[in-house]
Amino acid sequence: MSPTDRPDLSDFDQASPELRHAGAVVDQAIEYMLKEKIDPISVASALLGGALGMLSMNLDRDEVLAVLDQARASVSSGEMESISQPPAQGHA
Structure with a gap:
């Protein structure tokens, strides 16, 4: 993969301070x-389980499914394969 294939990660700079902080803590x-x-x-499975628990406590079932559908679409499109390193300031 060439550097030109990498996604534009500039949106991570636009994430709210709270989201950037949470991402940094997760990192x-x-x-x-x-x-x-x-x-x-095991790390990924535990993080995914925790994330699903947080989503389920704060969203209804259809909203959780919509988030999962969006994540599935990102994986299916190959978007996740192009991100080899998380941004230094945390995930967004």
Whole structure:
């Protein structure tokens, strides 16, 4: 993959300070778990489970499904494959 294939990550700079902070905390948690030699699939599964729990506590079922449909579309389109490193300031 060439650098021109990479997605435009400039939107991450536009994320709210709260979202950027939450993303940075998640990035640190991931870094910590990987340093503790926790399997990356276990890390991802735990994060996904936690995210689904948070979504379910704050959105109704159809809204959670819409978020999952959007995530599925991102994976299907190949968008996720083109992002090899999260932005330094956290995920958005």
